[in-house]
Amino acid sequence: MSILSNFDFAAFFAVAAAIVIGLYVTLDGFDLGVGILFPFAPRRVDRDVMMQSLEPFWDGNETWLVLGAMVLLAGFPLAFAILIPAFYVPLALMLFGLVLRGIAFEFRGQGGPLEIVWTSAFAAGSFIAAFCQGAILGAFVGRQIVVVDGVFAGGPFDWFGLFSVVTGLGVVAGYGLLGACWLIWKTSGSTQTFGRELALPTLLCTGAAMAVVSLSTPFAVPHIAARWFTWPDTLMLLPMPIIASAAWAGVWRVRWSEREWAPLALALVLFLTSLAGLGASVWPAAVPGVMTIWQASSMHRTQVIVAGAIMVVVPIVLAYMTFGYWVFRGKTKPSPGGLER
Amino acid sequence: VVYGHLRTADAVSPIVGGAVAGSIIIAFLLYNLLLLGFLWYAGRLVWRGPVNGAPMPPAAPSAALVGAIGLRPTNWSESK
Numbered sequence: 400m401s402i403l404s405n406f407d408f409a410a411f412f413a414v415a416a417a418i419v420i421g422l423y424v425t426l427d428g429f430d431l432g433v434g435i436l437f438p439f440a441p442r443r444v445d446r447d448v449m450m451q452s453l454e455p456f457w458d459g460n461e462t463w464l465v466l467g468a469m470v471l472l473a474g475f476p477l478a479f480a481i482l483i484p485a486f487y488v489p490l491a492l493m494l495f496g497l498v499l500r501g502i503a504f505e506f507r508g509q510g511g512p513l514e515i516v517w518t519s520a521f522a523a524g525s526f527i528a529a530f531c532q533g534a535i536l537g538a539f540v541g542r543q544i545v546v547v548d549g550v551f552a553g554g555p556f557d558w559f560g561l562f563s564v565v566t567g568l569g570v571v572a573g574y575g576l577l578g579a580c581w582l583i584w585k586t587s588g589s590t591q592t593f594g595r596e597l598a599l600p601t602l603l604c605t606g607a608a609m610a611v612v613s614l615s616t617p618f619a620v621p622h623i624a625a626r627w628f629t630w631p632d633t634l635m636l637l638p639m640p641i642i643a644s645a646a647w648a649g650v651w652r653v654r655w656s657e658r659e660w661a662p663l664a665l666a667l668v669l670f671l672t673s674l675a676g677l678g679a680s681v682w683p684a685a686v687p688g689v690m691t692i693w694q695a696s697s698m699h700r701t702q703v704i705v706a707g708a709i710m711v712v713v714p715i716v717l718a719y720m721t722f723g724y725w726v727f728r729g730k731t732k733p734s735p736g737g738l739e740r
Numbered sequence: 741v742v743y744g745h746l747r748t749a750d751a752v753s754p755i756v757g758g759a760v761a762g763s764i765i766i767a768f769l770l771y772n773l774l775l776l777g778f779l780w781y782a783g784r785l786v787w788r789g790p791v792n793g794a795p796m797p798p799a800a801p802s803a804a805l806v807g808a809i810g811l812r813p814t815n816w817s818e819s820k
Contacts, residue, residue: 484755
């Protein structure tokens with residue numbers, strides 16, 4: 400018997416998926432957020448700088464989306480087979496949004512009379528992608544997914560409801576906050592000031608959405624209430640909302656600070672603790688109310704191979720991305736290409 | 741889909757046809773719009789022509805290149 404036969408691969412994949420999706424949400428979060436803030440930028444020059452600040456990073460950030468989907472598919476095929484049909488519409492819309500904003504990177508820099516089209520496409524695509532991600536999250540946590548005999552049996556718009564609209568808008572606001580903090584860190588002058596100004600409204604909207612979601616889920620979903628309000632467990636989970644609240648207040652305090660990295664760092668803490676809280680609410684369900692991660696798991700041999708691949712691939716991707724961020728460290732330098740239009 | 745194990749008809753996702761048709765139509769329209777966008781910029785690039793002052797590619801093989809390959813244009817008649 401191999402030593403691996405007693406290893407809890409389902410828990411491993413759940414943690415791996417949480418890490419990969421968390422990386423996706425925080426990294427693509429700031430770059431979708433910059434797109435969400437695009438229409439509010441005061442001048443064209445600021446929009447040029449905003450886009451340039453993302454240019455080296457944005458498509459690398461989306462690596463984690465692909466990897467996250469693959470981890471879910473390989474680790475939890477039974478849950479994947481339910482979730483993908485259940486969220487077909489918002490997932491398709493999200494991908495169209497990502498296509499729109501991806502192409503806007505290429506075409507907007509060409510200038511000319513169509514520039515306004517690509518400016519709008521970038522903003523709209525970012526907004527749609529962020530909203531759909533939030534709506535999927537809300538539907539996953541807060542709405543019952545209809546499953547009969549291990550197969551999704553609901554309608555294409557089952558995901559849509561007041562709760563998922565609130566979480567969708569909440570994620571839009573949260574990404575906007577990350578985007579504003581990114582601009583504080585990576586840009587200077589008027590663009591940075593714009594980021595600092597926008598940090599407050601996005602922070603307020605994020606806080607409102609998080610408060611509504613955190614307070615309403617325990618009432619809407621009884622087992623989440625049981626998770627959070629069972630006595631000794633409450634003590635274990637309590638640090639998460641406390642750290643999140645402290646980080647939220649911290650962003651408020653440091654948004655005009657000289658330490659330009661501080662707002663982004665605190666916003667990331669806010670995001671990661673929220674995600675951890677969410678994970679604690681859902682654990683150990685792969686499809687809430689339907690199946691656990693152990694019921695949804697793939698066969699042992701697949702688990703061994705995929706787990707090995709993850710252990711090899713994730714450090715490599717992390718290493719080259721860190722290198723990329725290191726190469727393009729410091730403030731975004733205006734590229735000479737921006738002058739020739 | 742999996743040879744000898746699973747037929748395609750048995751592997752279909754339980755998605756309403758309308759949702760799939762809708763996404764295909766959106767994809768079709770979106771990609772055609774993007775093609776138009778590409779043609780617009782490619783056409784503009786061609787229409788404007790080369791930037792003034794940029795080096796033009798040589799119309800005929802340069803003397804240096806011909807020499808490097810070892811060809812002499814005058815040799816063609818003599819070799820026969």
